[in-house]
Amino acid sequence: MKGILAGRIRHGWFCCGIFLFCAVLIKPVQDRLEARVGGPGQEPDLLYFSSPAVVKKMALGYDRLLADFYWMRVIQYYGRRDEADKRPVRYKNLSTLLDITTTLDPDLLDAYRAGCLFLSEADPLGAGQPGEALKLLDKGIRAHPQEWRLWYDKGSIDYLFLRDYRAAGEVWREASRLPEAPHWMEPLAAITLSQGGAIEVAKALWEKQYRESNRADVRENARNHLLSIQVARDIWSLETLLDKCRARTGSFPASLEALVGGENARHRIVDPLGTPYQYNAATGAVSLGPDSKIRYLPVPDSYRQSLTTSN
């Protein structure tokens, strides 16, 4: 009699069969569904809770853990360019997310320091909300009044994004009085207050960031700014020379190489990453080559003044 045991085994195999069949089909169905609906499916910019106070209440004591999740969410929200592209406003909720994160854990310095950059950078790199960035930094400073780095960042935002050189200088001067402030803070404040927007100061700020940040995306951003500054300098210098040439000869030179002349005439005039600049001999306009590898970030014209004075 094989009776009982055989029946059990048969039924067992049948169940396994159904299970495997369904399980295998789930993945393709899920993928097709996602492809059609696009990711999370619903409103991609949905925040269930937009009030930091509410979230803190709901954290039931697990504030710091929840802060970690929110910080991860910020990074994902900011870092996934493809998802940001799908949102009608790319970084609408960024300031709220950062607000919630820092309410849950005011000691998460990275949230202030990197967050202020994410907020300040213009669209499409960031939220384009330097005002929000300042509010965030102020919040951080309230929590950590002795942390000079936050003051420094605040000044940087004023300087680089809001172009409010006076405010930047004053913030840095305040900061220089902090017990742990580095020695260069005071001269930096002084120069800024006296000279206003200077390309050298901007360059120094970006260089500092490039050297010191532990975040790859921040470093890359700083590098792009530095390269852009270099490009701006190049183009302004070239434009100055072009104007002088026209003033002298009445027309623009045939090429940039001819303009520069001398032993450099043989070499193409290239941007810092090696792509030749584009030159329109008729209008005398110089710009980055279309295939340039540099991601150009706008440099304020006010820096040009400081350039000519130092040139």
Next chain:
Amino acid sequence: MLQRVFAIARNTYRETVRDKILYNLILFALIMILSSIMLGRLTLGNEDRVILDLGLASISIFGMLIAIFIGIGLVYKELEKRTVYALVAKPVHRYELILGKYVGLLFTLLVNLAVMTAGLELALLYTGHIGLGGHLRVLPAVFLIFLSLALTTALALLFSTFSTPALSAVFTFFLWIIGHFGRDLQNFGELTKSAPVGRLCQALYYILPNLANFSLIDNRSIIGSAGYSKSIDFVALAGSTLYSTLYCAAILSLSIAIFMRRDFK
């Protein structure tokens, strides 16, 4: 086979629809919907949206609670109270028992959803802005909620075949929460540079129930917001239905396999 399954389903329905917990939960849901009317007043013109959002969320959450609280007892009570003895000795396959209980609970859920949806539609009728089309479009949204509840019930039933009610409730609830963060799990896997962790996260994403699949329809599809409305994507709806069906079938076959092997002492 069907007659037996439906006999068991009908009996299960009779048992669960009289459960007191049910009435409490429905009451709460209706209260939520009522209060949404008052909250709506505060938004000055966005009433419909608030009522819809809050109403659908209430239906979803209370539906989930019903599914869990009744689902975890489905098999467990039979075993505890030994009513299963007389049942198994009948010409009933064990899988028919599981299926019958599952279908019975689905019926109960359907009835409850109908009551809660009626409450919601009445609330929307009261504010009077959304028109017949809007009222009709609420139904696919509730259907999606039903699909997610079918999944939740299957999970509760699975745990009920081998675990105590308390643990079953915890596990199912836990999975329901995780089910909403599937995408984040995937992102987490991509963000960490470690390949094995990434693969693990990817695998978990498919294994764990992905409840985001049932959030396709929200107020933008039902009433549309200023200048921006989204039409209902019926193909996606079919896809979600397929997903729910497959997932439930897989979980049920597991439950059946476990139930078949059990000794009833």
Next chain:
Amino acid sequence: MSVVEIENLTKDFSVGFWKKRPLRALDRLSLEVYQGEIFGFLGPNGAGKSTTIKILMNLLHPTSGNARILGEPVDRIPMHQRIGYLPENPYFYDYLTPAELLTYTGRLFGMRRSELSLKVDGLLESVGLTEARDLQLRKFSKGMVQRIGIAQALINDPEIVFLDEPMSGLDPLGRMDVRRIITSLKAKGVTVFFSSHVLPDVEALCDRIAILNKGKLQEMGALEDLLTVGIEAYEVILSGTRGEALEQIRKLCDEVGSMEDRLRLRVANRERMEALLDFVFAQKLELISVNPIRPSLEEHFQSAVGRRRSGALEHGT
């Protein structure tokens, strides 16, 4: 014809949390039940009676061995269509009424509604529950629950019924009712397999019995035969005898007692009985009756099972 065949059925349970020790509840049990008989399944508590019935009902899976009912392996679901089962300490959905429960059960057997309502009424009457027909089961006494249990076991007109302790919890009237039902089942040709502690009932009802102890079969066979095996003595009753015959008789017998004008004699075995009868006929004494004194089932049971028990007692357990 065998309706139930059990071959070397063994069931081990794993007990213990970390290291699973097997507890052998049934040890190579083999028995057969024939069609149309009432089969009694006896044993002390924990002997494995319920375990056996549960395996037969496909509630438990055996560790090894085989069991067949009506020629089919016990996990063949269609076979369950033809059998009825009353569990030990039954419990049914307490929110149902007897009528609802029987209807539900009937539907599980695939019976149509039209034939069901008539059947339900008939069954309720035969178990004496017609008045409580629409009362929820949660309000039933134990005896009433037992009765509805029997009813649901019979709803499909089974060819064989398995009753696990059908008399438990019943008062004498209830037990009489159950006895009546069982005998009427036999009259209809239904095989009845029941386990019980209540030996007088078994003695009164069963054709064959099996005695189980600690998972092992101790004895099995027709009640008649088993009880004949241990015939202890014979009782011979004579009409009044005097004088010398009486003296002779005293020598031939083990015990002599007088009842009015009769003599009650007791002889230890068949030979002595035959010797006594020879004497009686030779002396032309008046013989009133000769009766074998059988051990009661209770005594038989005790000897079959109790040997070990008394052993245990001696050791002071």
